[in-house]
Amino acid sequence: MTTFSFFKLRARRFYPVYFVGLVLGALLAAALLATGSPxxxxxxxxxxxxxxxxxxxxxxxxxxxxxxxxxxWSLIYELAANVLYAWWMRLGGRGLYLILALSFLGFSFFSFIDGSANIGVDFHQMPAGILRTIFSFSAGIAVHRLRGEGYNHSPWVYLLFVAALLLAPVGAxxxxxxxxxxxxxxxxxxxWALSKCSNEIAPNFMxxxxxxxxxxxxxxxxxxxLVNGFANRISPDAPPVFIGVVFLLILIATSYLLEQYMDRPLRERWRSKVAPAR
Structure with a gap:
């Protein structure tokens, strides 16, 4: 498969759901523009x-x-990383780990300058965003290569550990x-540890x-x-926690519908067209 063919496959995988997010964002931006919002x-x-x-x-x-x-912003970089993957996948373990180490060192440099790793969104942060994407993508490949055989243990301890990391109060x-x-x-x-879970609950949940x-x-x-806007109109005094729960439920339901009735059918249709060509 040529690099351009691989790019087309990945773009087809990304674009439908990406386009839905873009349409929602464009409609929101147009509404703000029409109402004269600052x-x-x-x-x-x-x-x-x-x-x-x-x-x-x-x-x-x-x-x-x-x-x-x-x-x-990260999806744009990730698509570019997918194209580079055609080259990365030829690398042996040493080459992959060298890219992993160098990209992490570069990303760490920009993170210390900024004061956090929440960088890459803005145009002037493009070098940091590129390094962040290269590291994350390479780390995903490394985890996949090292996953090994599964073990019959519960995933919940790891999920709770990650949740604790996300909720931990950390000073500037x-x-x-x-x-x-x-x-x-x-x-x-x-x-990596979650990828090795193989009990009856983990496969379906993961x-x-x-x-x-x-x-x-x-x-x-x-x-x-959108949810915040409707909540402020319907019930301005609603507790933020309640709004957050409603948002999460709507987001999960909408994502499920997108996956079931748009993204998955399109993937299967494109897969059926590509398979005979192989």
Whole structure:
């Protein structure tokens, strides 16, 4: 398979759900623009941002590189990383681990400068975003290669451990170190351990998490704005926790519908077309 053929396969995998998130974000941006909201993107920038996003190109006029659906910045980089994977997959263990180490060191440099690892969203942070994506993608390949045989143990201890890491209160002085320890070591080790779970509960539960993870990520940002907007109109005094629970339920339900009735049928149709060619 040529690199361009591989790119087309990955773009087809990314684009449908990515497009839904883009449409939701564009409708939200248009509504803010029409109502004269101070948070609205100017008309000229809106057009350029939409045109760029439609072809998986970063917005280069400053600010977020994906202003219509901010989390899509990582999807743009990830698609590029998938193309590079055609080269990476030829690397042996040493080459992969060298890329892993160098990208983590570079990303750590930018994280210490910024004060946290929450970087890569804006155009001026593009070098950090590229290194962040290279490390994450390489770490995923490494975990896959090292997963080995499964064991009959419960996944819940690892899930609770990750939840505790996410909820831990960390001061600004330690934020960068904490983020890097989690991203560079604790999270990959937890995923590696979870990949080895093989009891009766884990496959179905982990499979559902994996199935919904991409649509949830692709649409969660515009959904947050939409749910918050409706909540403020319907019940301005509603507790934030209640709004958060409602948002999560709506997000899960919407992601499930996208997976079942759009993303999966499209994947199966494209797979059936590619299989005979092989």
């Amino acid at each position: 948070s609205a993107i100017p008309t000229g920038e809106f057009s350029i941002a939409l045109a760029s996003a439609l072809v998986f190109f970063p917005f280069i006029l400053g600010g977020p590189i994906a202003p219509l659906n901010v989390p899509a 002085d330690w934020r960068a170190i904490y983020d890097l320890v989690c991203i560079g070591f604790l999270f990959p080790l937890s995923i 499979g559902l998490l994996g199935t919904l993870s991409f649509p949830m990520y692709a649409i969660h940002w515009p959904m947050i704005w």
